[in-house]
Amino acid sequence: MDENAPIRVYMTRKLIGVSPDDPVKRACEVMMEFDIGSLVVVENGEVVGFFTKTDIIRRVVIPGKPNTTPVREIMTKKLITADANAPLREVLDTMAKKRIKHILISENGKIVGIFSLSDLLTASRRKLETAIAAE
């Protein structure tokens, strides 16, 4: 990993989204299908919310809400973003300070990707593979 490289190098461009009216159960199934820990909520082509497995635990399981609860009731509307040109170390620092494991990446005011700690694992492996290949 090059901690000075822009986060765009490490982010995932494919955003997986659900509708605000989708039930929590459907959102969970999408998370399991794609093996991801967060989803964006999209309405009329705009990202209107975001939520993670932690939000589901905190806002559905603990209060005992049914899995038919619509996503809009549990999503976070205030999006935390990092600029696509921000260096990896700055983004990691923000994530550590805010204690978050996923962050949306924006460019010219538009959400263009997401970065998660799993991407750090991928980056770490990639570096390792490069190192082995160079031996």
Added chain:
Amino acid sequence: MDENAPIRVYMTRKLIGVSPDDPVKRACEVMMEFDIGSLVVVENGEVVGFFTKTDIIRRVVIPGKPNTTPVREIMTKKLITADANAPLREVLDTMAKKRIKHILISENGKIVGIFSLSDLLTASRRKLETAIAAE
């Protein structure tokens, strides 16, 4: 991060556990309180199970089970462990291949800690701070 360093350097020694009879709701509250994504299940001083937020999503939220379901019904009994002396890169490789974000660390057949992707973030920041301090 030194990818050749033994995982014991990066693991967390403090294991947070619940009882197999604890309801899922209680387990979720413990996860939120300590800001962690997994818990060990302890019975008579022995680790008898393990589970993550993903297990809660998959085995409680999707099938619509109540949050009063006892932890023993949703825990994973087959524990995945790495040896405390295994190098970080080997452990990261195992985690990436098995697509897991938490792994139990054992020493002489006993569970002595846990390593999660969040620890990788901590390690990455620590290295960064060291680099800055050395400038």
